[in-house]
Amino acid sequence: MAKLNFGGSEENVVTREEFPLSKAQDVLKDEVVAVIGYGVQGPGQALNQKDNGINVIVGQRKNSKTWDKAIADGFVPGETLFEIEEALERGTVICYLLSDAAQIAVWPTVKKHLTPGKALYFSHGFGITFNEQTGIIPPADVDVFLVAPKGSGTSLRRMFLQGRGLNSSYAIFQDATGRAFERVIALGIAVGSGYLFETDFRKEVFSDLTGERxxxxxxxxxxxxxxxxxxxxxxxxxxxxxxxxxxxxxxxxxxxxxxxxxxxxxxxxxxxxxxxxxxxxxxxxxxxxxxxxxxxxxxxxxxxxxxxxxxxxxxxxxxxxxxxxxxxxxxxxxxxxxxxxxxxxxxxxxxx
Structure with a gap:
């Protein structure tokens, strides 16, 4: 991790130079990354990880438009595309990329598959920060972190295909395994981040909601x-x-x-x-x-x-x-x- 000076203020950042893709691949070599949700962020993050050699699967409701989209994008039913619950069972890292409202609805199903040592990955701090409203409270024995690309999933994918990276923030909410930092940075590199800057869940969602509005x-x-x-x-x-x-x-x-x-x-x-x-x-x-x-x-x-x-x-x-x-x-x-x-x-x- 490097400290960069931004107009007199120092920040912790991680670049692709100090954490190359080869290192990310090594960190994630034994993981099964289950991308749950194939709407806004899901396609870009899943496809970039797939192209970067990560063992990624997609969990989506069968026979939906997004299920068909995942097939069109090259994910194979029964091999790399599964119903949500089966993907949750198979995954060691759960990329929870459903909409904020859908995350609330599906949370009871997700929670029962968060066995010790797994990781719960977000791209938005909403569900955790506003847990009194969402009810999303992870068990204590899993890693919980986020990588939030500073742009749409479409932009993330387009820039990846151009050989460029979209900057992302990262945050660790819970480090149960002692490996949360290397896991979150590896995933940030794998999804196509340019560089990653440190934040926390509360700051991420506050800045994001303010920026959108x-x-x-x-x-x-x-x-x-x-x-x-x-x-x-x-x-x-x-x-x-x-x-x-x-x-x-x-x-x-x-x-x-x-x-x-x-x-x-x-x-x-x-x-x-x-x-x-x-x-x-x-x-x-x-x-x-x-x-x-x-x-x-x-x-x-x-x-x-x-x-x-x-x-x-x-x-x-x-x-x-x-x-x-x-x-x-x-x-x-x-x-x-x-x-x-x-x-x-x-x-x-x-x-x-």
């Missing part, structure tokens, strides 16, 4: 909508409004930030853009910081987790979710986006 999804959609609506109200066309609000940000500026940082992106814009950005960023910070403080409080007090459990546990939650998503999908903002994306050069047919 904040800059990653909720805030960015709100800011997009606000700027687009102001431009449209002042006579700008849908195309101009969308390009100035979304397209230039995602296609031009954010890649520069990802490559070299915000300061570098600023320095490579026009002086007019630099002046405006420097004059206005603190105003946006000061305007939105109270919202983020309210958001973090709502996460830390369990309000957000309870809302999630209550809504996602209902039988009709998928139908209600789709109806809410339709508001975004059918809005002029994202209808304009659909048209603009279709006009990108890579999406245009070229005559021979």
């Amino acid at each position: 904040g800059t990653l999804m909720g805030c960015i959609q709100g800011i997009f909508a606000a700027q687009y609506e102001v431009l449209r109200a002042n006579g700008h066309s849908p195309s101009e409004s969308f390009n100035e609000t979304v397209e230039e940000l995602t296609q031009s500026l954010m890649p520069l930030v990802a490559e070299n940082g915000m300061d570098w992106m600023y320095a490579n814009c026009s002086t007019t853009a630099q002046r405006g950005a420097l004059d206005w960023w603190k105003k946006f910070r000061d305007a939105t910081k109270p919202v983020f403080e309210d958001l973090y409080k709502s996460v830390a007090t369990g309000v957000e987790s309870q809302k999630s459990i209550d809504s996602n546990s209902k039988d009709d939650y998928r139908e209600k979710l789709d109806a809410e998503l339709a508001e975004l999908r059918e809005s002029e903002l994202w209808q304009a986006g659909k048209t603009v994306r279709s006009l990108r050069p890579e999406n245009q047919a070229v005559e021979a």
